[in-house]
Amino acid sequence: MLFAPADLTDEELELQREVRGFLAQELPRGTFVPGLGMGAPRDPAFSAKLAQRGWLGMALPARYGGHDRSAVDRFVVTEELLRWGAPVGHHWVADRQTGPVINRFGTEEQKQRFLPAICRGELSFAIGMSEPEAGSDLAAVRTRATPVDGGWVVNGTKVWTSGAHASDWFVVLCRTGESAEDRHAGLSQLIVDLRSEGLTITPIPFLSGHRDFNEVALENVFVPDELVLGTIGGGWAQNTSELAYERGGPERWLSTYLLFEELIRTRAELLGSERAHLMLGDSVARLWGMRRLSLSVARMIDSGEAPAVQSALVKEMATRFEQDLLARVQELVAVEPVGEGDSLFERLLFEAVLSGPSFTVRGGTNEILRSVASKGLGSL
Amino acid sequence: MSDWLLLDGARRLLADTCTHDVVQQAEAEGWSPAVWDAVAGAGYSSLADLEPAEALGVLAVAGEHAAPVPVAEAALAGWLLGGSVPAPVSVVPAGELRLERGLLSGTSLHVPWGHAVEHVVAVADGTAVLVPVASAVAVERHTNLAGEPRDSLVFEDAEPRAMREVACNLFERGALTRVALISGALTAMGRLTVSYAAERRQFGRPIASFQAVQQHLVEIAQAASLVAAAADGAARVPDTFEIAAAKVLASSAALTATRAAHQVHGAMGMTQEYRLHHFTRRLWAWRNEYGDEQHWAEILGGAVAGAGADRLYPTITGGSAVV
Numbered sequence: 001m002l003f004a005p006a007d008l009t010d011e012e013l014e015l016q017r018e019v020r021g022f023l024a025q026e027l028p029r030g031t032f033v034p035g036l037g038m039g040a041p042r043d044p045a046f047s048a049k050l051a052q053r054g055w056l057g058m059a060l061p062a063r064y065g066g067h068d069r070s071a072v073d074r075f076v077v078t079e080e081l082l083r084w085g086a087p088v089g090h091h092w093v094a095d096r097q098t099g100p101v102i103n104r105f106g107t108e109e110q111k112q113r114f115l116p117a118i119c120r121g122e123l124s125f126a127i128g129m130s131e132p133e134a135g136s137d138l139a140a141v142r143t144r145a146t147p148v149d150g151g152w153v154v155n156g157t158k159v160w161t162s163g164a165h166a167s168d169w170f171v172v173l174c175r176t177g178e179s180a181e182d183r184h185a186g187l188s189q190l191i192v193d194l195r196s197e198g199l200t201i202t203p204i205p206f207l208s209g210h211r212d213f214n215e216v217a218l219e220n221v222f223v224p225d226e227l228v229l230g231t232i233g234g235g236w237a238q239n240t241s242e243l244a245y246e247r248g249g250p251e252r253w254l255s256t257y258l259l260f261e262e263l264i265r266t267r268a269e270l271l272g273s274e275r276a277h278l279m280l281g282d283s284v285a286r287l288w289g290m291r292r293l294s295l296s297v298a299r300m301i302d303s304g305e306a307p308a309v310q311s312a313l314v315k316e317m318a319t320r321f322e323q324d325l326l327a328r329v330q331e332l333v334a335v336e337p338v339g340e341g342d343s344l345f346e347r348l349l350f351e352a353v354l355s356g357p358s359f360t361v362r363g364g365t366n367e368i369l370r371s372v373a374s375k376g377l378g379s380l
Numbered sequence: 381m382s383d384w385l386l387l388d389g390a391r392r393l394l395a396d397t398c399t400h401d402v403v404q405q406a407e408a409e410g411w412s413p414a415v416w417d418a419v420a421g422a423g424y425s426s427l428a429d430l431e432p433a434e435a436l437g438v439l440a441v442a443g444e445h446a447a448p449v450p451v452a453e454a455a456l457a458g459w460l461l462g463g464s465v466p467a468p469v470s471v472v473p474a475g476e477l478r479l480e481r482g483l484l485s486g487t488s489l490h491v492p493w494g495h496a497v498e499h500v501v502a503v504a505d506g507t508a509v510l511v512p513v514a515s516a517v518a519v520e521r522h523t524n525l526a527g528e529p530r531d532s533l534v535f536e537d538a539e540p541r542a543m544r545e546v547a548c549n550l551f552e553r554g555a556l557t558r559v560a561l562i563s564g565a566l567t568a569m570g571r572l573t574v575s576y577a578a579e580r581r582q583f584g585r586p587i588a589s590f591q592a593v594q595q596h597l598v599e600i601a602q603a604a605s606l607v608a609a610a611a612d613g614a615a616r617v618p619d620t621f622e623i624a625a626a627k628v629l630a631s632s633a634a635l636t637a638t639r640a641a642h643q644v645h646g647a648m649g650m651t652q653e654y655r656l657h658h659f660t661r662r663l664w665a666w667r668n669e670y671g672d673e674q675h676w677a678e679i680l681g682g683a684v685a686g687a688g689a690d691r692l693y694p695t696i697t698g699g700s701a702v703v
Contacts, residue, residue, distance in 0.1 A: 003605050005612045008697075016697070083693050257693075265689035277681030278674060284684050285610075285628035285677065287696045292609040310605070317602045367591070374594035377574050377601055 003310055004303065006295035012076055019080040022053060027086055034085020034344070036351055037255035039212075042089035042166055047121035050081075056095050057119030060103050065116030071301040079250035079291070085258045089163065094118045097245040098125040098171060102191075105230035105238050110191065114169075126164040128172035128192065128216065129239065131157060136368045138239065139183045143174040143218065145190060151224040152176070152190065157217050164201050164214040167194055172218070173239050176232050187235035191227040192218070208354040241306075246363040248297040248311030253290045253318035255359050256325045256352050262345040263329050270332055279328050290318050309376030316369040319359045326352045386430075387437050393422050394445035400655050406448030407527030411496035416449050416468060424451055425467035428458020433615040436560040440611065443564025443666075446658040448528065450493045452557035457501040460508040462547035465501065469510075470494055472502035472533070473554055473670065479504045483537040484511055490669075494531030495519050499541065503550050509540035524669070526661040549620075554670035555627040556618055562630040562666050563611040566604035566637055569659040573600055573641045576648075587644070596640040603633035603640075619700035621683065624676040631673035634663035 008016065026049060035041050050056050058074045060066025074095075081088050099118045102110055117123040134140040143156025154174060164170060170192055177186030194201065198221040204213040230238045260283060263270075270276055293314050300307040329349070337350040360366045397418045406412035419425055427435035435455045442451045450470050457465040470492050477486035488494070488502055499510050513519070518534040574597055577588035587593045607630045614626035638660040642649045649656045667673070687695060687703045695703040 003609055005616075006609070007613075007616060079697075261689050261692050264685065264692055268685075271685040274678060277678045277685065279677075279681065280684045281624070281677030281679065281681030282628055282632070282673070284680055284692075284696060285625035288613070288622075288625045288699065289606045289610045289629045291696060292613050293605060296609060313598065313602050313605060316598065317606070370595055370598045371591065373598045373601065374588070377570075377597055378578060378588075 003293055003296040003307075004299045004305075006292050006299050008072070008076065008295075012072060015073060016076050016080065018053075019055070019077050023080060023084045023086060027084065032085075032087070034258055034348075035087065035089075036085070036258060036348060036355065037082045038088060038092055038251040039255065039351075039355055040082075040085055040089055041087040042124070042163070043087035044090045044121065044124075046087050047091040050077075050091070051119060051121035056091055056121050057099050057115065060099055060115055060119060064103065064111050065119035066099075066103075067119075071298040072295065075250060075295060075298040079254065082250055082254040083257050083261075090124050090166075091118075091121050093127055093163070093167070094123055094125040096249070097127075097242050098169075100245055101171070101238065101242045102229065104241070105189075105234075107226070109226060110229070114191070123169065124163070124167040126161050126167040126170040126194065126214075126216075128158045128161060128170040130160045132159055135160075136365055138173065139187070139236065141173055141175060141187065143172060145174045145176050145188065145223065147176075148222070151222055152228070154190065154192065154218045154221045154223055157215060159204065159213075159215050161201075161214045161216045162212050164194055164216050165203065165211070169193055170216070171229060171242075173235055176235075184236040186233055187239070188232045189229040189235045189238050190223045191229050192221065192223055196221045196223075198222075206355075208351075210354075240308075243364060244306065244308050244311055247315040247369070248294055248307070250291070250294055252315045252363075253287065253294065253321060255319075255322040256329070256356075257287070259329055259345070259348040259352050260325055262343075262348060263333065266343060266345050267333055276332060279332055283325055283328060286321055290314065290321065294318070309373050312364075312369040312373040312376075315363065316360075316366045316373065319366065322359045323356050326356055383434055383437060386434060387441055389422065390424060390438050390441040391444070393418060393424075394441055394447050398445040398447050400658070403446050403448050403658050404652070407523075410521065410523075410529045411493065412448050415447060419447070419449050419451060420467060425454055426458060426464055427451065427455040428461075428464050430455075432459075432556075432618050433612075436556065436611065436615040439557055439560035440564035440567075440608075443561035443662070444568045446526075446565065446568075446662055450497060452561060453492050453497075456550075456553055456557055457499075457510075459548045459553050460501050460503065460546055460550060461510060461542060461544060465510060465542075466499060468493070468497040469499045469501060470497040471550070471554070472500055473550070475502075475532075477502050477504040477535070479507055479509065480537075482543070483539060484509055484535045485537055486535060488533045488535070490522075490524075490530040491533055492531075493529045494533050495521050495529060500533065503546050506546055508544055508546040510542040511535065511538045511540050515539065524665040526658075526665045528662070528665065551670055552620060552623045553618070555676065556614055556623050558666045558669050559607070559611045559614055559623070559626045559630045562634055562663060563604070563607045565659045565663050565666070566600070566607055566633060569637065569641050569656070569663070570597075570600045570604045572656060572659070573597060573644050577644050580648075593644055596644045599640045600637045603637035607633045613699075617699060617701075621680070621695070621700040621703055624680045624683075625699075627671060627676045628673045628680065631667040631671075631676070634667040635673075638663050 057066040058069040145152040179185035472488035475488035515538040520532040610626035614622040
């Protein structure tokens with residue numbers, strides 16, 4: 001079987017109850033503007049509250065401020081936050097991938113410097129992978145770090161850098177060497193302060209006009225040796241392992257969930273038909289099944305496996321479902337989406353239509369994921 | 381017996397016995413004494429003593445090998461009667477049956493291997509009854525899309541050998557057996573298709589190196605994974621929500637994955653000599669048995685609409701415990 005079976009233990013169910021209770025108390029419905037999954041707003045104060053409960057950096061070691069908990073525990077917390085539409089934006093990248101990557105590849109000094117602050121919800125990270133000429137083909141990055149006394153001087157341009165304008169740091173994938181035979185060699189990762197001298201952040205507005213994407217230009221930005229992440233030349237392998245944290249989690253099937261819930265909450269008059277029942281039933285079955293798959297990916301991580309192929313299979317399938325769910329809601333409800341609509345349903349619908357295409361692009365396009373998955377199928 | 385030992389044993393036994401020719405012959409003749417003797421000899425002819433999850437594991441293995449014997453019915457019969465049942469036995473999934481003065485009369489339809497088994501279990505008026513096939517006044521042979529016998533049996537005042545209040549919901553448990561069978565068949569079909577795509581060369585290279593073909597392989601793997609996860613969930617909690625959701629996913633995956641597998645195999649997949657059809661034809665048949673994806677989606681949808689928005693997510697995580 002490709003996937004480990006998944007069920008929650010009593011302790012994990014207790015955690016689920018705690019998170020539900022916390023959200024009902026801290027963020028009662030109607031008192032905040034919920035977001036669509038991981039696209040939800042940033043709120044450092046909310047992130048700090050999660051940190052107080054021990055729900056950031058959960059799987060990081062306690063000696064760095066983490067909580068020595070499992071990937072499944074983090075899954076339980078994350079799915080509740082996302083389905084509630086909670087403002088997870090501030091801590092999202094740091095909690096999901098930068099923290100784990102620094103813990104895995106970072107120096108003792110880096111761990112002490114960054115991990116406790118990540119676990120307190122203080123530091124916000126962005127992702128410095130894509131470039132104008134390097135999207136799906138990340139080995140084509142041109143941003144270059146040149147050795148100088150005490151560190152590196154970085155030149156190049158990163159694009160589609162979500163939240164760079166509101167974050168503190170980003171991990172930059174760059175070229176530190178060249179190899180004629182192996183384009184994956186000579187890549188490295190640097191931890192770069194987004195307020196560095198020589199670094200310019202320019203917005204790239206979304207098609208909706210919303211500010212999220214940025215271009216980050218690095219012109220002779222100095223990065224000290226102590227901020228090299230992992231090994232010089234080991235960037236490709238490190239980056240690949242970082243991508244594994246990006247794939248297969250609940251954020252890949254919950255982006256349009258709240259819209260679905262609001263449909264049921266506010267359009268009861270449409271829910272009595274056979275057509276509606278077919279749509280609701282099939283959609284709920286898919287959410288139930290994909291959640292179990294996604295949970296089993298977390299279980300596999302906890303048992304020391306590296307389920308890269310499984311994560312790619314889940315993300316490719318689940319993100320298509322996120323778009324399907326939006327389409328199904330629209331088929332059932334004949335409403336023209338209006339910006340600043342009267343109801344939460346209308347606002348979420350408006351936002352979902354405009355952000356929908358990104359679901360199957362962000363974190364690795366579905367075409368790349370299919371390629372990753374199909375290469376692994378023979379060996380499973 | 382541990383789960384692993386049980387399944388490993390079943391896997392080896394069925395891999396050895398359910399060869400292409402044996403399955404082919406079983407379809408032609410309507411019964412395979414060789415497979416049945418092997419299965420019965422190894423103790424898989426009665427799964428009633430096993431936990432549902434273990435029994436369903438064996439059924440997935442049966443689906444993986446297109447085993448041409450009523451093991452699903454053996455499990456189902458045991459569940460309905462709440463204990464061991466003499467084998468070989470089948471179960472009546474449909475028809476019009478009634479119990480009068482303790483005697484069974486009426487027509488039973490789509491009975492798997494009805495002509496070949498010794499007994500059938502039928503549910504009439506809320507009572508599960510075990511009757512000998514020999515007591516049927518008429519037996520008419522039919523097959524499903526996969527060439528598996530689905531016979532009609534007519535009874536007139538047949539005397540049950542055992543009778544008790546039905547111990548579970550026939551249609552739900554029947555659907556659960558089909559989920560397990562489908563899960564196994566999808567696994568086998570995926571494996572077969574991946575290896576075919578790696579071997580078959582066109583334009584000077586294996587067709588698996590074409591991205592358009594890779595998409596099909598991924599789609600099958602996704603279907604198989606999703607259904608395996610669903611089958612596991614429904615086996616652990618064999619209740620209405622879990623079974624309905626799992627059958628929705630299994631029946632719908634049966635359709636999409638067989639389409640992809642046939643596309644990869646081209647004309648070879650349309651031949652009797654090549655094994656693909658043992659899986660695709662069964663998937664098409666099992667998709668409809670005990671309710672197709674629409675049947676169960678409608679039930680599930682009605683329940684979800686009735687439960688309301690606040691219980692939606694708790695239902696997705698908690699299933700039947702919530703809705």
